[in-house]
Amino acid sequence: MNLPALSFDQLRHLAPRALRRHIATDQYQGHTSGLGQGRVQANIVILPGDWADEFLRFCTLNRQACPILDITRPGDPLFRHLGEHVDIRHDVPRYRVYRQGELTEQPQNIKHLWRDDLVAFAIGCSFSFEQPLLEAGIDLRHVKLGRNVAMYQTDIDTRPTERLQGKLVVSMRPLKAADAIRAIQITGRMPNVHGAPVHIGDPRLIGIHDLGAPDYGDAVPLADDELPVFWACGVTPQAVVQASRPPLCITHAPGCMLVSDLHNHSL
Amino acid sequence: MNLPALSFDQLRHLAPRALRRHIATDQYQGHTSGLGQGRVQANIVILPGDWADEFLRFCTLNRQACPILDITRPGDPLFRHLGEHVDIRHDVPRYRVYRQGELTEQPQNIKHLWRDDLVAFAIGCSFSFEQPLLEAGIDLRHVKLGRNVAMYQTDIDTRPTERLQGKLVVSMRPLKAADAIRAIQITGRMPNVHGAPVHIGDPRLIGIHDLGAPDYGDAVPLADDELPVFWACGVTPQAVVQASRPPLCITHAPGCMLVSDLHNHSL
Structure with a gap:
């Protein structure tokens, strides 16, 4: 695709799915506050296999800090319950990649990092x-x-x-x-x-x-x-995960959330 | 009736209706905290005709301070929605009678004061x-x-x-x-x-x-x-009414509430 870049004001008028499609082209890497026409935005944490299992238990035990909105099946990049074709490999404007707890990369998509054992968590946001x-x-x-x-x-x-x-x-x-x-x-x-x-x-x-x-x-x-x-x-789970230094952890960059199709009042 | 007086501990074991019947005999004039087996207790305000109409408007405008649980028809001494045979003429342990805003009497019943134009208000209590x-x-x-x-x-x-x-x-x-x-x-x-x-x-x-x-x-x-x-x-409506000095106003004495049959959780 080769779409023209849009101004922030133009982005504000995009419906959530159109916004995600624009973000997926890597042409916008800014924050999502005020975008997505008031739909639910989510914190993202992506972890490999056994860490994902443990993280799910952690979120369950700490629900007030870590309210899970959706969770993908291992290796499946689609959030099935957040809207139409929500692909975690490219629908966030900017990601952070941590290896052993150290920030190593801030890419605009994670297609090159996707693996069959990764599980993505969408966590509710204030x-x-x-x-x-x-x-x-x-x-x-x-x-x-x-x-x-x-x-x-x-x-x-x-x-x-x-x-x-x-x-x-x-x-x-x-x-x-x-x-x-x-x-x-x-x-x-x-x-x-x-x-x-x-x-x-x-x-x-x-x-x-x-x-x-x-x-x-x-x-x-x-x-x-x-x-x-x-x-x-929702920063709590990110801070906790980074402190425990898993081999790989991918999150959204601060303020650059995943915009879903869900209405805020549905929560 | 000529029932024996009961100890406070005996009173605690009485169901709301039995408690009201005992109070109606003028043998108990104390506070009702801890009595009535956890049923709703109400603040009482009794006013004549036109003052009652205005007081109802005041309560409606100030619902947080004056939540009305029940209101009698003029001259009818029974609260029809608070329980079985709740008679405001004698079911409160002790009353206060104010004339032109001055406390003139603290009787155990108000049978001698009841009139065809009196309206009684039961107001929710903390x-x-x-x-x-x-x-x-x-x-x-x-x-x-x-x-x-x-x-x-x-x-x-x-x-x-x-x-x-x-x-x-x-x-x-x-x-x-x-x-x-x-x-x-x-x-x-x-x-x-x-x-x-x-x-x-x-x-x-x-x-x-x-x-x-x-x-x-x-x-x-x-x-x-x-x-x-x-x-x-719920002291708000009593304080406001006394300050405006209506010819007659009857309330419960502090802490000596009307015990209803309603469950607290029903509110």
Whole structure:
């Protein structure tokens, strides 16, 4: 194919399948925030055989951080439950390849890396619950400021498996009390996208000592009449997997998610 | 009837209808906390004709503070939707009678005051949501300490009618963040008992300057790792009505509620 590159504004008008087809041509390698017409976007983790089995157990034990939306059969590059012809070999704008836990490559597709024993996991992402929050009239500061959400490593242990263990990573959104209460109710009804917050208020109680210095993403200011509200974050499984140094692990690059055909409200 | 008086422990074993029959004999005038085998208890407000019409509008406009469980027809002393033969003239252990806003009498029944134009309101009470919270394993400090819940007048205006207006009264329970998040989800599903909290965190943001000095009920200590969580309180309608000084208003005495046949989980 030899399609012309599209502007970001043109990309915004593409339906999810058309967007994936454009991304598959390697002509777009940027972030997917605001793209895909409000459909579900997913974190991606790809692992070989026995690591995949263990990772599935880890996700099951840590569902709030790792809500699995779909999982491929070994060697099959298609997510069968995320939409029409969703091919994980090229439908993500940019990938990260880790070998023994070290970042070795950031390709635009992974056709050259695909193997018969690879299993791909699509994991729910907080983009999906931000839409219902915004629709409920709740302002999200990082959205307003055009920044990535602030993410922090906590001192909360995940439930370990043999080789996979680590601390919970959370995303933080500053909210006024009334909005925090509504946000808890709204996200509590979305267990496939991290569900209700894991903490609210004093960050030190979960091992976060400086809100101004997030471990991932961008810091946002907290007003005097706001509470920091913390949700389990889909970065958790990536961080845990990288720390355990499997021979091969492929993920999406930060912010460059897989755009599915699923509606956010279906979660 | 000439039944023997029962001990509190004996009262605890009475089913709701038997308890009401005992209370109707004027032999018990104490509080109803822990009585009625976990059935719904209600705040009571009784008003004459036109005040009743306006109060109904006030409750409709302020549903979170004034969730109406049942309302009698003018002059009819029976609540038809709260259980078997629930007679508001004598089924509350102790009443308070206000004339022009002044407390004039605290009788054990109101048979001598009943009139053809009186309308009785049964209003949901936080006792009903405390049971599901306790069943979810959430400790409630005032229950543990055997105290009444702490209640505060806020600077939040209720939605006024012509003669009825005033500030929202809230009850406060200190909770650890994880319990506060669960409590918001649990009580958010119970709109007939005040629903989700109205505030969480800094009390000054809703006009409360000293948690140690509640306007009603008893103070309880707040630990360093706890957040104060504030729910709209059924004391609000009583406080608003008294402030507007209707010619006659009858309520239950604090803690001496009407015990219905309804199950808390039915709310």
